[in-house]
Amino acid sequence: MTAVSLLSDRDLRAAVSTIDSSIGDLETIAARAVWSGLAEPGDGVAGALIDALGPIEALRVVERALDGGRPAEVPGVAEDDLRTALRRWHPRLAAAPHAEAARRAARGGIAMITPEGDPWPERLADLGVHAPVALWVRGDVSTLGRLARSASLVGARAATPYGEHVSGHLAGDLAAQGVTIVSGGAYGIDGAAHRAALGAGGATIAIVAGGADRVYPAAHAHLFARIAEHGAIVSEVPPGTTPTKFRFLLRNRLIAAVSGATVVVEAGWRSGSLNTAGHAAALGRPLGAVPGPVTSAASEGCHRLLREYDAACVTAPGDVLEMLGDWRDGPPATPERQRPESLRVLDALSARSWRDLPDIARRSGLAFAEVGPELGLLELDGRVESSAAGWRLAARR
Incomplete structure (x- = not known):
């Protein structure tokens, strides 16, 4: 095994080139794809190694160590922990399974997103070294x-x-x-x-x-x-x-x-x-x-x-x-600040289903003559929306 055997493997590179990804660097895509199959989810040693060296150099360090070299000293990674991790990763350090996974992704229309590209979920950074190496997305x-x-x-x-x-x-x-x-x-x-x-x-x-x-x-x-x-x-x-x-x-x-x-x-x-x-x-x-x-x-x-x-x-x-802190237009109105009729109309509406005037009147206990004006005022406030199908609560976008 040479120090760059995986990243230089022609079959793996050809397979990885078919993956739908938002980043253009083939070597980074290949390294991330390999790491996602090499280490189990949440592997903190892999995460620390990648954080310290980047996915490409981290993979090369692993290959050099398994090729007979002494494990490199990596900030944040204890030597004993790295040696233990190397024994875990060794059985999976072959190009063929990773190439086949890349081909399956291409056949299944599965994209791969990474921290280097969009749309990577920013909140994953809170997981630190236990964050995923890459995400495979179908849809x-x-x-x-x-x-x-x-x-x-x-x-x-x-x-x-x-x-x-x-x-x-x-x-x-x-x-x-x-x-x-x-x-x-x-x-x-x-x-x-x-x-x-x-x-x-x-x-x-x-x-x-x-x-x-x-x-x-x-x-x-x-x-x-x-x-x-x-x-x-x-x-x-x-x-x-x-x-x-x-x-x-x-x-x-x-x-x-x-x-x-x-x-x-x-x-x-x-x-x-x-x-x-x-x-x-x-x-x-x-x-x-x-x-x-x-x-x-x-x-x-x-x-x-x-x-x-x-x-x-x-x-x-x-x-x-x-x-979610989702009161973008200020806190919701309290009953003391909002007309009772408006509250009854809002209670009679749904965010999912369109309801017609007779249904809203029945659910609210108000007369038709009261419901119509209240709906008009609520629509002006952006609280409800109307269509040919009726009325419903307005979506908060």
Whole structure:
């Protein structure tokens, strides 16, 4: 093995040249692609090595060391830790698997984004040396540029009808108001959140534990296809990689890191969603939990977050918007400052569904003659919007 065997491998370079990427330097793309398959997600030694030397030189240092040379002294990396890491990486230091992953990406229309290009999620920097080396994206890459105003909704796979209803209600209303919904693509709470965001015509991102070309769970193949069409499926491991329990746990840190706030909708006492909540808390992200029936084991984890971790109590989309600091036009009006009729009309409207005048009058308990003028004033204030289909709450863009 020579010191530059991987980066000079003709088959690897040819395969990497087919990857859709926003950066133009082929050697950097190749180095990032190799590192994403060489080290497991969250490998702090790999992260420190890349931070200190850059992905290209870091890879060359590894190859020289495995070619018989003495491990280089790298600031922030202890020699013993590097030696241990080299033993982990050695079995994967061959060009063929990385070239095949690049070809799978090209065949599957999967792009690779890196910290050198756009749209790299800036919040990932908070993970330090545990940040991903690269992200593989199936779908609309530009969706990652909409994470400044985003919320992750996570929870139990074996969700109750209550949990799925609340997840869908929160995700649909938030997505209709321009909030990007982030989740993990799993059964239960995740799936309900993705479907509701798509149904509202909003943006949604599924961050997965395996390759972006792998559908897991298999029954979500149709949902993943819709997410890829209207949002993005994101992974930090190369295409073809198998999802494992360890990678699911490491994936959770990305869900927490990229989002402006994390909300646990429903979770048991030992739910994996508490792992995501822990990452959010450690990163200083706003953390919320939805309360459930005190008799429900499916909500014990949420109650634990409310009691022990000072999570915000989330009962409506507005609670999540408040967590995001999303009162761009000042704080919401209080009942003392706003006409009671206006409040009743606003309560009768939805952010997702268009409602006609008779429906609004019935829901608000006001007469037609009262509802019409109130809607006109609210539209002038930008609080509601109208179309041929009726009226709805205006989206906050």
